Amino acid sequence: MARRPQLTGRAAVLAVVVCAIAMSLAYPVREYVAQRRDIAQLEQQQARELAAIKEQEDRSRRLMDPGYTRRLARERLFYCDPGKKCYVVMNERPAQGKGATAAKKIARPPWYQTLWESVEAADTGNGKKAAEAGG
Structure with missing residues (x-):
């Protein structure tokens, strides 16, 4: 078949x-x-x-x-x-929280001043001053 x-x-x-x-x-x-x-x-x-x-x-x-x-x-x-x-009223400041905002803001130098101080510290070899300028 x-x-x-x-x-x-x-x-x-x-x-x-x-x-x-x-x-x-x-x-x-x-x-x-x-x-x-x-x-x-x-x-x-x-x-x-x-x-x-x-x-x-x-x-x-x-x-x-x-x-x-x-x-x-x-x-x-x-x-x-x-x-x-x-x-x-020009230069109006809010009455509430004046002291609190002033306490929060720490007087910091401008960034370029901090940068220049760190460059000067690195140039003189003073590592401590460079560390302080960076923080």
């Missing part, structure tokens, strides 16, 4: 047809997935842009309010209403 071959002609043709169909569908499916991803990114970008537009419209609406613009002029430009006396 003769043995039948493992791979018949019909099976080979069927395998080639299945591979051709798979290959022809791979590219459109990949493009579909890429386009869906692009659409999702564009929708997110559109949502961000709409939020920015809404924020700008709110700011525009606030700027149209005379009370808001008057308050901004007083705060930023030190505008004074006619008939009122306004004072601007």
Whole structure:
């Protein structure tokens, strides 16, 4: 009795047809997935842009309010209403925590002075002074 071959002609043709169909569908499916991803990114970008537009419209609406613009002029430009006396205090320091901030700040020489002192100390061979200038 003769043995039948493992791979018949019909099976080979069927395998080639299945591979051709798979290959022809791979590219459109990949493009579909890429386009869906692009659409999702564009929708997110559109949502961000709409939020920015809404924020700008709110700011525009606030700027149209005379009370808001008057308050901004007083705060930023030190505008004074006619008939009122306004004072601007120069070099104002906060009253609270004066001593605490002064205690925290240690008088340090500028960096270039420290650098130059360390160079001079290294030139004279005085290692102790160089170590002090570096710290």
